[in-house]
Amino acid sequence: MATAEFTDEGRLEALQDIPIFQDISNDDLLELIGHSSPQTWPKKTCILDTKTTLYKFYIVLKGRIKAYSFDHDSGRQAIIHLMYPGDFFDVCTLMRGVEHKLYYETIDDAEVLCIPIMKMRNWIARHPSIINHLLNDIICKMEKLEANVADLSLEDTETRFAKLLINNMNARKNCVEKINDLSHDELARLIGTSRAVLNRQIQVFKAEGILRISRKNIEILDYPSLLAKIPTDLS
Template sequence: MKPNINNFDCNSHFNTLRNNKLFNHASNESINALLNQCRLETFEKGECIINKKKTLYKFYYMINGKIKVFNLNQETDKHYTLFLLLKDDVFDVFSLISKHQHNVCYEVLEDTELLVFSCETIREWLLKNPIILNELFKYTIQKLQVLEYHLLDLGTNGLLVRLANLLLENYNINTQQIENINNLTHKELAELIGTTRAVFNRHIQALKKEGIIRIERKNIYVIDVKLLIEKSSKSNFID
């Protein structure tokens, strides 16, 4: 972690918050007041310095980067990735609202910049700007819906279907590119669908062999979207 406090200019990130729908109904003055009470921190890829104890007291706003949120089984050392935090995401809303520790872990997957606030600062700010709570609840519900979708996918679909769903979920039809999960290792991708790297590799190579995708370095490109959609609609419980 590399704190950047001395040279931090809060005004440089005013538009970052202003353009986020979470802050749609906040006045310019209240946003500036909030920014005056934060600091900038940068984290390098591979760091796990953001832990559940810190999120009990700190609230983070992602300027850029990518962070994995996961649950870890201490006995087996296995973990399941719940979701990815990306640009303009915030965390941890659970600890902010409940004032209890959230039993999840964090790992930085790409170099990341964060605005860091104390939870007390955010709570006091929300008391003065209660209209923002509605947007915060909407944001939380969206995250819960994503998690619900992934748990349903994990519990009812075979691995090939889950892999197809993962690619389609992150496929931008306008740019025809896989976004958000590109540049991740096969191990990280495997953990997004609840499997191992070896099993994931076998299935990703099968899609490649069928001409549905191509792989260049860590980037996956969809060649045949129609066939990929067909794969996602098949019931296949054979891993």
């Protein structure tokens, strides 16, 4: 296992940047860090035991981690959401104390704070202001899931792919970030389609001069044309 990159001081700075901890003093954050153990997970580390989050709460300090559901009969995988530094899991298990059927896999080398679930609950009980922030996090994730379900039901692949690119685009640099270096398999899972269908859509966008892909870097060449792929009542 790789050596943890963050010192306790670095972990404190990382927690200070997370919105749910904005009202928490440094001493109380250091107490939380004292309850935790840093873990480094190499790229493609999988957490396949869904009972893990019954006992541990995780805060992402470095890297990207995908949360996904998996159908063992069909072998199909659906990405529920991507997590970045500052995200945490699993809030549902933390709040309700029941097993949450989600799996996790690191997209990059990652570092997390691992906190025993009962210590996390006891710490929250002493800092109840954090509960509203956790509820807001759950609500935001639910709203995104609702939007994704609506897109899958109502929109075609072209529209879903255009929205994915725009939602992850740095307009100033005309490039896609956060999902920029994901494989086509992962991009396809994010919009609920197959790699073959996504590849065809990428070729269409390339032929229309909308984007260019080199070494997994997605560059947007014609933003107005990309935006036009989304119906005006959805953009």
